[in-house]
Amino acid sequence: MVVGLREFALRTGDGSPALDESSGEELMHVQPSVAVALGDRSVESPGTLYITSRKLIWLSDADVAKGYAVDFLSISLHAVSRDPQTYSSPCIYTQIEVVEDEDEEDEDEEESNGVLDLSKIREMRLVPSDSTQLDTLFDVFCECAELNPEPIEEEGEEENGHNWVFSADQMVVGGGGEEDAEWQISQSPTSVIGHSNGDESIAQPMLEINDQRFDDAEEMVHENETKDH
Amino acid sequence: QLFFSYFKDLVGQEVTVELKNDLAIRGTLHSVDQYLNIKLENTRVVDQDKYPHMLSVRNCFIRGSVVRYVQLPPDGVDVDLLHDAARREARGG
Numbered sequence: 001m002v003v004g005l006r007e008f009a010l011r012t013g014d015g016s017p018a019l020d021e022s023s024g025e026e027l028m029h030v031q032p033s034v035a036v037a038l039g040d041r042s043v044e045s046p047g048t049l050y051i052t053s054r055k056l057i058w059l060s061d062a063d064v065a066k067g068y069a070v071d072f073l074s075i076s077l078h079a080v081s082r083d084p085q086t087y088s089s090p091c092i093y094t095q096i097e098v099v100e101d102e103d104e105e106d107e108d109e110e111e112s113n114g115v116l117d118l119s120k121i122r123e124m125r126l127v128p129s130d131s132t133q134l135d136t137l138f139d140v141f142c143e144c145a146e147l148n149p150e151p152i153e154e155e156g157e158e159e160n161g162h163n164w165v166f167s168a169d170q171m172v173v174g175g176g177g178e179e180d181a182e183w184q185i186s187q188s189p190t191s192v193i194g195h196s197n198g199d200e201s202i203a204q205p206m207l208e209i210n211d212q213r214f215d216d217a218e219e220m221v222h223e224n225e226t227k228d229h
Numbered sequence: 230q231l232f233f234s235y236f237k238d239l240v241g242q243e244v245t246v247e248l249k250n251d252l253a254i255r256g257t258l259h260s261v262d263q264y265l266n267i268k269l270e271n272t273r274v275v276d277q278d279k280y281p282h283m284l285s286v287r288n289c290f291i292r293g294s295v296v297r298y299v300q301l302p303p304d305g306v307d308v309d310l311l312h313d314a315a316r317r318e319a320r321g322g
Contacts, residue, residue, distance in 0.1 A: 075292065076248060076250070076291070076292050076295040077248070077289055077290060077291045077292060077295070078289065078290050079272070079286035079287075079288060079289035079290065080286060080287065080288060081286050082286075082287070083286075093286060095250075095252075097250075097295065122250075138288070138290070141290065142268070142290050145266060145290060145292060146262060146264070146266060149264040149293075149294075150264070150293075150294045
């Protein structure tokens with residue numbers, strides 16, 4: 001997956017973009033006669049907008065070597081812009097996520113040495129010559145964005161994937177095979193005293209843990225207090 | 230699923246969405262989906278200096294993954310209710 005805007009020039013015989021059909025990419029909508037404006041740059045036209053289930057492609061009608069593409073995964077937001085004071089033509093305004101480069105001094109610098117770095121483009125406008133199509137385009141964008149949720153990683157940074165943890169109740173002790181209750185109890189706003197973690201054989205309804213591994217058997221042992229450890 | 234249900238109940242209220250790129254957008258919550266993608270109406274940009282081009286948009290769609298946080302109306306949040314619901318959901322209830 002490529003973050004950000006990039007060049008795209010793969011066309012089929014009829015001029016439409018070559019899609020990655022092996023991954024199930026489908027063409028969702030075609031809008032001819034669309035101009036594109038990248039960042040603060042002036043508008044480029046004429047061109048055709050192809051919206052696929054994975055990305056947005058703009059191909060120049062005049063120059064077969066020119067085209068741009070951006071994955072929906074990289075489109076942070078999109079909107080219909082109609083205010084003539086903000087932009088001369090009604091258009092679809094999009095914000096594109098870029099790879100943050102820590103070495104860069106000026107984050108807004110898109111051109112260096114006269115060469116445009118597409119991957120730094122943060123805003124893109126699509127201006128259809130038929131402005132009555134804007135709402136349709138907006139809806140197609142919404143649809144495609146919804147088709148491209150964040151991929152769930154099998155072994156991501158969080159061991160439990162996207163599970164949310166709200167309290168220590170949810171901390172996993174681990175089957176019956178775990179030897180001792182060495183799990184960390186995170187600071188929880190809710191009281192965990194007396195709550196079990198699913199293993200009924202260990203938990204008691206009252207806070208009396210009569211486990212021989214605990215030295216102070218004569219006292220009430222509060223889980224949040226540690227003695228000599 | 231909890232936050233999805235919770236946001237569904239907030240539809241129609243004024244919220245301010247702050248994105249991970251520091252842009253803050255205020256608007257009426259129009260709809261939300263299971264990925265917490267957000268559609269706002271009557272949007273206006275809170276910090277107009279960084280993204281002046283966005284001033285004019287009336288409706289917008291924000292990808293859930295770029296949202297840093299959503300500011301809720303102070304009287305639109307029943308903290309205790311949310312708290313209990315969160316605990317219930319954590320227990321799988």
